Amino acid sequence: xxxxxxxxxxxxxGFSMIEVMVAMTISLLLFGxxxxxxxxxxxxxxxxxxxxxxxxxxxxxxxxxxxDIRRAGTHGNPQVLVTGVTNPFGVEGTGAYTGETANSCxxxxxxxxxxxxxxxxxQDERYGFRLKQGVVQSRVSGxxxxxxxxxxxxxxxxxxxxNITSLQFAPTTVSAxxxxxxxxxxxxxxxxxxxxxxxxxxxxxxxxxxxxxNP
Amino acid sequence: xxxxxxxxxGRQKGMAFLSITLVMLVAMTLMTAIGARVAVxxxxxxxxxxxxxxxxxxxxxxxxxxxxxxxxxxxxxASTATNGWLHSGSxxxxxxxxxxxxxxxCGDGSVNLYGSDWLAYGPVPNLQQVDxxxxxxxxxxxxxxxxxxxxxxxLTCMQILRTAAVDPDLLVRLNLIYNMLVAHGSPxxxxxxFPLHFNTALTPPPPSSSNPTLRAVASARNTADARxxxxxxxxxxxxxxxxxxxxxxxxxxHGTPHLDGSIRIWGNPxxxxxxxxxxxxxxxxxxxxxxxxxxxxxxxxxxxxxxASLLNMTETEALALNWNVTFPLAIWSDQSTAFSNSPANANxxxxxxxxxxxxxxxxxxxxxTLSYDNIAPGLMMxxxxxxxxxxxxxxxANLVDSTAPVSFPNDLLDHLFGVPESQVAEIRExxxxxxxxxxxxxxxxxxxxxxxxxxxxxxxxxEADPLVLVTEGTVSMAGSSEFWGVMYMRGNSHREIxxxxxxxxxxxxxxxxxxxxxHLYKNLNIVYNNDVxxxxxxxxxxxxxxxxxxxxxxxxx
Numbered sequence: 001x002x003x004x005x006x007x008x009x010x011x012x013x014g015f016s017m018i019e020v021m022v023a024m025t026i027s028l029l030l031f032g033x034x035x036x037x038x039x040x041x042x043x044x045x046x047x048x049x050x051x052x053x054x055x056x057x058x059x060x061x062x063x064x065x066x067x068d069i070r071r072a073g074t075h076g077n078p079q080v081l082v083t084g085v086t087n088p089f090g091v092e093g094t095g096a097y098t099g100e101t102a103n104s105c106x107x108x109x110x111x112x113x114x115x116x117x118x119x120x121x122x123q124d125e126r127y128g129f130r131l132k133q134g135v136v137q138s139r140v141s142g143x144x145x146x147x148x149x150x151x152x153x154x155x156x157x158x159x160x161x162x163n164i165t166s167l168q169f170a171p172t173t174v175s176a177x178x179x180x181x182x183x184x185x186x187x188x189x190x191x192x193x194x195x196x197x198x199x200x201x202x203x204x205x206x207x208x209x210x211x212x213x214n215p
Numbered sequence: 216x217x218x219x220x221x222x223x224x225g226r227q228k229g230m231a232f233l234s235i236t237l238v239m240l241v242a243m244t245l246m247t248a249i250g251a252r253v254a255v256x257x258x259x260x261x262x263x264x265x266x267x268x269x270x271x272x273x274x275x276x277x278x279x280x281x282x283x284x285x286x287x288x289x290x291x292x293a294s295t296a297t298n299g300w301l302h303s304g305s306x307x308x309x310x311x312x313x314x315x316x317x318x319x320x321c322g323d324g325s326v327n328l329y330g331s332d333w334l335a336y337g338p339v340p341n342l343q344q345v346d347x348x349x350x351x352x353x354x355x356x357x358x359x360x361x362x363x364x365x366x367x368x369x370l371t372c373m374q375i376l377r378t379a380a381v382d383p384d385l386l387v388r389l390n391l392i393y394n395m396l397v398a399h400g401s402p403x404x405x406x407x408x409f410p411l412h413f414n415t416a417l418t419p420p421p422p423s424s425s426n427p428t429l430r431a432v433a434s435a436r437n438t439a440d441a442r443x444x445x446x447x448x449x450x451x452x453x454x455x456x457x458x459x460x461x462x463x464x465x466x467x468x469h470g471t472p473h474l475d476g477s478i479r480i481w482g483n484p485x486x487x488x489x490x491x492x493x494x495x496x497x498x499x500x501x502x503x504x505x506x507x508x509x510x511x512x513x514x515x516x517x518x519x520x521x522x523a524s525l526l527n528m529t530e531t532e533a534l535a536l537n538w539n540v541t542f543p544l545a546i547w548s549d550q551s552t553a554f555s556n557s558p559a560n561a562n563x564x565x566x567x568x569x570x571x572x573x574x575x576x577x578x579x580x581x582x583x584t585l586s587y588d589n590i591a592p593g594l595m596m597x598x599x600x601x602x603x604x605x606x607x608x609x610x611x612a613n614l615v616d617s618t619a620p621v622s623f624p625n626d627l628l629d630h631l632f633g634v635p636e637s638q639v640a641e642i643r644e645x646x647x648x649x650x651x652x653x654x655x656x657x658x659x660x661x662x663x664x665x666x667x668x669x670x671x672x673x674x675x676x677x678e679a680d681p682l683v684l685v686t687e688g689t690v691s692m693a694g695s696s697e698f699w700g701v702m703y704m705r706g707n708s709h710r711e712i713x714x715x716x717x718x719x720x721x722x723x724x725x726x727x728x729x730x731x732x733x734h735l736y737k738n739l740n741i742v743y744n745n746d747v748x749x750x751x752x753x754x755x756x757x758x759x760x761x762x763x764x765x766x767x768x769x770x771x772x
Contacts, residue, residue, distance in 0.1 A: 038243070045250060052257060063264065067767070075763030078451050079428060087763050110766075179762065209765035 051198050054162055058190055058202050061136060061157060065129050066206045069108060069184050072127075073210035076114030081213055088118040089125070091182055091208060094169050095145030097132045105130035105145035106169035106184065129156075134163035136188075157190075165189045165199070173212070180212040266444030270435045271767065273345045274446040277353045277433025278765075282452065284339050285355070285431075285758045294659055300336060309334035309357070319447075320354035320432040333358050349435045349444065357429045429453065429758070451764025456752035457645075457662060457683055459633035462701060462726035464547040465743035469627045470732030472548055474567035476714060478735050481574050482545035483743040545743075574742045576720055627730050631703065636730075639705075645757070646685065658682065660700070662755035671721070676700045681725060681747045683755035692739065694718020698725070700751035705730040714739030725751060 015023070073090040081087050092107040107128035109118055119125045120142055128139030130153060137153035157164055170185040189201035285292060288300075295301040300308045312321035314330040321335055322328050329335075337354035345351060429452045437444025465480050466472060519530040624630035634642040646664035649655070655663065656673040660680035668688035676682040676699035684698070687706045692698065694715035702723060704710050710729055714721050714737035722740040725747040 042246070049250075049253060056257060056260065059264070063268075071766060073763055074766045078761045078763035079453070081763050082453065082761070089763070114766075211760070211762045213762050 047195070047198065050192055050195065051200070054190060054192055054198060054200050055202075057157070057162065058188060058200055062186060062188060062202055062204050064156070065136075065186055066204055068127055068129075069106065069186075069206045070209055071110040072108035072182075072208050073212065074110040075116055075210070076111040077116035080116065086215070087210075087213065090210075090212060091171055091184065092126075092128075094171060095130075097130055098146050099133075100131050101166065101168070103169050104167045106171070107139060107145060129167075129169075131164055131167035134165070135159045136164050136167060160193060162190045162192050165191055166201075175214060178214050180214055182208040182212060184208065263440070263444075266437050266440050267446065269346060270349060270437060270444040270446035271448070273349045273351050273435035274433045274448040274767075276345045277341070277351050277435065278431050278448055278450040278760075280341060280351075281339055281353050281355060281431035281433060281450075282758055282760070284353075285452065289758065290659060290661055296659065307336060309336050311335075312356075319352065319434060320356040320430075323447075329356060329358075346435075348439065349437055351433065351435045353431065353433045355429070355431055430764070447768040449764075449766055451761040452758045453761040454753045455756045455759045456749070457755040457757075458631055458701075458748075458752040460630060461745070461748050461752065462631065462728055464545060465723075465726050465741040466546045466548075467627070467726065467728045468546070468548045468733055469624070469730050470548070472546055472729070473732065473734045475734055476567070476736035477720075477738045478567045478714075479720070479740045480545045480568070481740070481742040483745065574722075574740075576722065576740060627728055628703070628705065631701075631728060636705075643685075646755075651688075655684075660751065660754035671696050671698055673697075674699070676751070678724070678744075678747060679750070681751035681754060683751050689713070691715075692721035692723075694721060694738075696721045698723045699747055700725045700754075701728065701748055702726075703728045703730075704733060707731075710734070711736070712739060713737055 069091075073087060075081060075087055075089050078087075089109045089111055092109065094103040095105045095107065096102050097105060105128065107126065109126045111118075112123050112125045113119065124141045126139060126142035128145070130137050130139070130145055132153065135155050136157045138156045140151050140153055141149065143149050143153060166187070166189045168185075168187040170187075172183050172185070174181045183205055185203060185205045187201070187203040189199065191200075192198040291299045291305075293299075293301060298305055302308060311331055312327075312329045312333045312335050314327055316322055317325055317327050320329070320337065321333065333356055335354060335356050337352070339353040339355065341351050341353060430449055431452060432447070432449045434447040435445070464483050515534055519534055523530040523533040626636050628639065628642075629635040632642050643664055646662040647658075648664045648666065650665070651667045652665055652669035652671055652675070655665075655669075655671065656675050658675075660676060660682045662683045664685045664687075666687050669684075669686050669690045670693070671690065672693040674697045675684075678699055681700035683701050683703070685703045685705060687704075689706075689711050690702070690704065691713040692715060695718040696715075698721075702725070704712075704727070710731055711734040712727075714735070716737055720738040720740050722742055724742050724744045726743060727741055
């Protein structure tokens with residue numbers, strides 16, 4: 001009876017100031033810690049995602065270049081090459097835009113419309129990639145590695161989200177009997193614009209599928 | 216009743232905390248969900264790219280499968296015999312495309328690519344599935360599988376012969392030069408030649424029935440991911456000759472050719488002039504003291520109209536061709552004794568003769584009996600090194616000079632097939648190995664290797680379907696028998712060919728090459744035939760990738 005009364009009175013009473021302060025302090029500490037952990041999780045996963053995004057973009061870029069370079073030398077009417085005609089399509093060579101490192105540009109050609117003629121107007125069949133001021137560009141209308149014009153080389157990477165810090169093409173040719181087997185090693189590095197500490201570097205070797213007939 | 220007020224303050228206190236917790240929980244759940252969604256998306260992208268990569272690799276491997284399949288079946292690829300892919304009763308076989316056919320390989324799935332001139336074969340049985348997740352379809356398509364590449368236009372020649380009659384075989388008789396050469400005392404046959412491919416005015420032939428296209432089309436698609444995992448690759452193929460150099464004379468012997476019977480040899484009227492055979496072109500200013508160059512230009516100018524009409528070009532174009540005078544070849548050997556008819560070196564019986572084309576197995580009117588006196592350039596000679604493309608010894612004096620240094624290829628097998636004698640097993644693997652020549656007359660063109668003695672009866676091979684035959688024993692040819700193709704003798708002993716005294720003279724059409732000293736006896740003809748040699752090389756050769764002919768599926772027009 002006595003106990004019940006006491007407890008009943010107590011439960012009706014509010015917290016003392018000290019109790020509230022202690023509780024608030026404890027919960028604030030807890031909450032703060034939790035928030036901190038949450039924020040750091042978010043930021044690390046953001047970094048992970050941006051890194052992954054950069055990685056993904058670089059892979060896509062590299063794949064795209066590899067696919068295109070692999071086609072170099074495709075000729076719509078390859079039978080004529082047997083009769084001593086020189087293939088007008090192929091790997092033209094490397095170069096660089098003014099101020100960029102050597103071999104940061106590769107130019108090549110393939111027969112887009114399979115007519116056996118290297119078209120230089122309409123759908124220009126001279127292709128290439130170059131590095132210009134942190135951006136990978138795709139060749140338009142047969143412009144040289146260090147040339148600008150109208151229409152000009154087109155950007156294929158997004159300079160707002162990442163910079164290409166280096167791009168290198170290393171073509172190799174192995175001659176065997178009357179054929180030359182060509183391959184190109186592409187090395188590319190990039191950094192995020194938002195966080196330049198996020199850096200990625202990739203490389204890939206492409207075997208040009210159409211061998212070169214030695215003269 | 217008593218317990219009710221006791222619980223009230225606890226409930227009030229829980230509400231605020233619960234709400235905050237719930238809000239935070241919802242927020243975190245949302246964040247996680249968004250994160251997971253991004254992760255799933257990027258995984259999907261990665262998977263797509265991996266599928267596309269694998270599809271490409273599977274399709275690309277399909278081209279190799281097609282190539283291996285073609286080579287495995289090359290006996291049937293262009294054959295109209297039973298089981299041949301051109302035989303109506305065969306299965307599978309080449310089937311003509313129709314111009315409304317849009318399915319691969321006659322079309323690309325939505326548009327027709329190849330009309331009714333094209334033949335399709337497939338799908339090629341793909342015994343070894345490269346990747347279990349992918350369907351790999353391989354087809355072959357051709358616009359004229361039956362054609363082997365024609366004689367390549369390295370050189371077009373016109374013969375200079377004694378008579379003035381017009382030769383139907385695009386041969387112009389250049390009496391002027393011939394008569395001058397005869398007047399000089401040599402029974403010469405010369406050819407007027409120009410290398411076609413040096414002439415830029417002539418455009419290369421377009422794809423046509425004489426310029427066959429053979430193409431392998433391989434596609435791969437992921438069975439689970441139809442959109443992401445699909446690729447198509449095509450590769451133009453060509454037949455490659457088994458020979459790295461065509462035999463340049465009807466009889467090529469690394470040793471002494473003992474012609475101990477009535478052996479008649481029709482020489483190569485058109486020795487090739489491209490490297491390494493540049494020696495066959497004579498220096499026009501230095502032929503036996505004659506100024507052939509001015510004779511030639513005078514003749515060309517006088518006959519410009521005829522030449523232009525024969526060559527189907529303008530007079531200016533015809534005269535602009537790089538004309539040369541060459542001489543035909545009959546025997547090529549590294550032994551100087553082979554050219555002596557002295558009693559001590561009686562390698563030639565009186566019946567051995569070299570002959571001027573065309574071939575005639577009865578009259579032989581154009582044949583000359585061999586003796587030291589009439590060994591003239593073009594009839595029979597040994598040559599400076601032909602393996603060395605840098606050869607300046609191409610004057611008439613050097614060609615007939617039997618004391619000139621000789622550099623005959625040390626390894627004739629290597630010279631012909633590009634495989635040295637030390638690695639003979641490598642090339643033998645590619646051949647159909649037989650113990651003797653029984654039944655050879657019913658075999659289609661191809662590459663055969665006979666380990667024992669070879670008795671040839673009837674007709675072996677044909678002009679359209681000749682063969683390459685390597686023999687390791689003796690060869691005998693029955694009366695009236697014919698061999699079409701290139702015969703290569705490589706035995707260590709018993710290198711002999713027995714002709715026949717009865718029936719029509721047995722004849723080898725094409726060329727005969729012997730790795731060492733050889734005896735030829737009784738009646739026998741050897742007739743050089745460049746078309747047969749080339750065709751035999753291609754029939755015995757392999758399909759290879761045509762450079763420039765690889766392409767994958769991309770957004771072309």
